[in-house]
Amino acid sequence: MTIFWLxxxxxxxxxxxxTINLVTIWFAIGALTAAIVSCFTTNLFLEFIVxxxxxxxxxxxxxxxxxxxKQKPKIPTNLDSIIGKxxxxxxxxxxxxxxxxxxxxxxxxxISKERIPKGTFVVIKKIxxxxxxxxxxxxx
Numbered sequence: 338m339t340i341f342w343l344x345x346x347x348x349x350x351x352x353x354x355x356t357i358n359l360v361t362i363w364f365a366i367g368a369l370t371a372a373i374v375s376c377f378t379t380n381l382f383l384e385f386i387v388x389x390x391x392x393x394x395x396x397x398x399x400x401x402x403x404x405x406x407k408q409k410p411k412i413p414t415n416l417d418s419i420i421g422k423x424x425x426x427x428x429x430x431x432x433x434x435x436x437x438x439x440x441x442x443x444x445x446x447x448i449s450k451e452r453i454p455k456g457t458f459v460v461i462k463k464i465x466x467x468x469x470x471x472x473x474x475x476x477x
Contacts, residue, residue: 338384342372359403367392419445419461423474426457430471438471445469 349365371388378384419440427444430436430453438447440461446468453459459471 338379338381339372339375342368342375342384342388346372363395363399364388364392366395416464419469420463422461424459424461424469424471426453426455426459426471429453429455435468438469440469447471449473 346365346368349361349368352361353359353365367388367390370391371384374387375384422440424438424440424445424447426436426447427439428437430438430447430449432448432450432452436447436449436453438445438459438461447459447470448465448468449459449471451473453471453473458474460474462470462472464470
């Protein structure tokens with residue numbers, strides 16, 4: 338069975354090299370460990386258990402770490418950059434009607450849970466579709 342495990346290891350490593358996504362590396366390590374165990378025993382059940390346990394342990398302990406390492410910081414786009422900015426209402430906003438806000442020199446369709454009259458300063462809370470969600474700016 339050593340040959341079976343070594344072939345399995347080679348296939349999994351080949352898949353890993355071709356995909357470069359850390360998909361099969363844990364199972365390749367499990368197959369290599371099972372190949373080593375098969376040199377000392379002829380018990381197929383034991384070899385399979387070693388394969389499953391080592392693969393599972395590798396996956397369990399390294400996957401969360403790799404996910405943190407692979408995460409890329411979110412770079413705000415032009416769209417995201419207006420969130421949190423102050424704008425001015427150019428067309429009245431009603432809860433049932435879309436209004437308009439000017440922020441960073443551009444006009445945006447705006448919605449709010451409350452009525453906001455023209456000329457009021459607002460804070461951009463989020464973007465939903467092509468509309469900005471705004472709230473009245475608190476007076477300082």
